[in-house]
Amino acid sequence: MFDPVCPTDLMPFRVGDKWTGMVIRCLEGGPRRFSELRVPLRGITAKVLTQSLRALERDGFVSRREHRGPVRHVEYALTPLGRSLLGPLDTACAWAEQHWDELIDAREAGLERAD
């Protein structure tokens, strides 16, 4: 999931910053903890994940709940507003799947012409 080998720079659509879209996908199935999020998001540093989550929280897409106990854990979840992003997000992903081959071919041809 979210393989870094996958050349996502071909994807013309973006949600928020670099990781935002993937974070939302990870929260789609329900609340997740900070360190749970870091597993599928291979390579993300704590600082950057925090930045994304703070922005998401500030904009009302994600809610943060801190559970204090013997071990601390913090859960992030999509708000209704955040959940409403899933529709457009799916549309964008569907487009990408449909046109993936065209995208690759067009990019290749475009780079050739650039010689």
Place this chain on the structure above:
Amino acid sequence: MFDPVCPTDLMPFRVGDKWTGMVIRCLEGGPRRFSELRVPLRGITAKVLTQSLRALERDGFVSRREHRGPVRHVEYALTPLGRSLLGPLDTACAWAEQHWDELIDAREAGLERAD
């Protein structure tokens, strides 16, 4: 159109770089010349518009045709692949319209909590 007063930083979706989405919108109605594009895109510099158009061309979303004559003019147009972006783009815009008020309120509340 594309008023700089409009706080587009609330918009969570983006296509390509800063101006790409607006360029595509401008080409929606048919081919446009370089300087025609600069009118609705108030404030864009020639350099940045060129960059966007070059990227769009490289990725096969836009085609470029140069007409030589007494006065030179260059026309840009959406390719079929570029035109296929309009669907997802509309979806994103529709989402933004629907949730614009929520977006503003959420952002305001988010900034308050940040105190």
Place this chain on the structure above:
DNA sequence: CCGGATCCACTTAGATACTG
């Protein structure tokens, strides 16, 4: 476990001046 603080490399966009 969940970050904050600091520093750094890289990219982006804009301003400005110039050209075929």
Place this chain on the structure above:
DNA sequence: CAGTATCTAAGTGGATCCGG
């Protein structure tokens, strides 16, 4: 008209170390 060249300011993402 349709760009190119150069410079600069700001932002973004990442590495690393530190703290409650």
